[in-house]
Structures are given as structure tokens and as C-alpha cells.
Amino acid sequence: MIDESASHEAIACSLRLLAIRNHSRKELVGKLLKKGFRQDTVEAAMSYLDEKKLLDDEAFGKELISSRSKRRPIGERSMRFELTRKGIPDDLASDLLSEYDSAELCRVAAEKKFVSLKRYDPSQQKKKLESFLRNRGFEWLIIKETVERLFKNQPS
Structure with missing residues (x-):
């Protein structure tokens, strides 16, 4: 029997x-259990959130990819590891990463980091x-491609 007040x-x-902030289902369940809520109470809360369409692992995954791509x-x-660690199922992670542009993100990270390396010799x-x-x-x-392109574009 579910305790209504606990629910x-x-x-x-x-x-x-x-x-x-947005959370994945797995994250939210873990946090509630850690706070001492019983499993049946947590399941009731998840059902309510599902019913009200307040939990969406796909939206959470998209948001995580977007913020991570901009920040770091x-x-x-x-990124796949981070998604699955946060509770995004493998098949959904694959769908979300289908348009992930690793080469572009590598270029952005390299250009940003390169500024702090000016005091060193090229090697x-x-x-x-x-x-x-x-x-x-x-x-x-x-x-390899990113570094070669970056150094090719540097004045001698």
C-alpha cells in the first residue's frame, strides 16, 4: 500500500x-531513493510525472549534449558514456548522437586551448x-586531422 503523504x-x-534542471528518470529515481523514499513511493511519483509529461529522457539527453558541447x-x-551514466538507454543515446559532430567539436576545443599554448614551441x-x-x-x-589543420593555418 502506497502512503499518499509520502507520495x-x-x-x-x-x-x-x-x-x-532537467533530470533523466534514472537520476531522479536515484535521488529520491537516496533521500529515503521507498521504492513503491518513488514509482508512484514517477507515474505521476509521466502522466503529466514532466519526465522526458530524450529532451534531457538533447539538453545535456547541447550544454556540454558549448561548455566543454x-x-x-x-558523450555516449556520459549519457548512459546519467541513465539514457543505449538505443536513445545512439539516436541522439547520430548527428553529433565530433570533428567540429574537436576543432572548437583545439582552437580554444591553442590560445593558452602560445608560450610553447610548436612541437x-x-x-x-x-x-x-x-x-x-x-x-x-x-x-590528428584537427591538429594538422590548425598548425597548417598558423603563420610561420
């Missing part, structure tokens, strides 16, 4: 969390830039 409390807590671009594999700049992009999860082929 209302879980819904209110969920709405407060959603007011701060990462490679597709890293050090290349190594540091490659390492930076690799740590961001970009694939080696994309990194």
Missing part, C-alpha cells in the same frame, strides 16, 4: 529537483594539444 512528498521533491566539448565516445604545442584532446575523449584520427 505527495516525493512528487514535491521531484518537482523541486526538476525546477533546478568532448568526443562522441565520452610542444602539438604534444600538449594532442594530449588535451585525447583526454577529452576525441578519436585519434579526428585529433
Whole structure:
């Protein structure tokens, strides 16, 4: 039997969390359980949120990709990992990443980082830039092409 007051409390807590930022279903369930709500109470709250169309993993995933791409671009594999870690199902993550432009995001990240590398000689700049992009999860082929293009466009 579901405790109605606990259910209302879980819904209110969920709405407060959603007011701060969008969450995936998995994230929200985890936060409610961590706050001490029982599983059946959390499920009732999720049903209510579904009924009111307040939970949308696809919208959450799109928002995450967009904000991440603007703030701190990462490679597709890293983005897929972040999506699944946040609770986005694999098939939805694949759909969301179908238009992910890793090469463009790599270029943006490289150009931004390159500014801070001016004090180094070109070979050090290349190594540091490659390492930076690799740590961001970009694939080696994309990194190589990006770095070559960036250094080709630099005045001698």
C-alpha cells in the first residue's frame, strides 16, 4: 500500500529537483531513493510525472549534449558514456548522437586551448594539444586531422 503523504512528498521533491534542471528518470529515481523514499513511493511519483509529461529522457539527453558541447566539448565516445551514466538507454543515446559532430567539436576545443599554448614551441604545442584532446575523449584520427589543420593555418 502506497502512503499518499509520502507520495505527495516525493512528487514535491521531484518537482523541486526538476525546477533546478532537467533530470533523466534514472537520476531522479536515484535521488529520491537516496533521500529515503521507498521504492513503491518513488514509482508512484514517477507515474505521476509521466502522466503529466514532466519526465522526458530524450529532451534531457538533447539538453545535456547541447550544454556540454558549448561548455566543454568532448568526443562522441565520452558523450555516449556520459549519457548512459546519467541513465539514457543505449538505443536513445545512439539516436541522439547520430548527428553529433565530433570533428567540429574537436576543432572548437583545439582552437580554444591553442590560445593558452602560445608560450610553447610548436612541437610542444602539438604534444600538449594532442594530449588535451585525447583526454577529452576525441578519436585519434579526428585529433590528428584537427591538429594538422590548425598548425597548417598558423603563420610561420
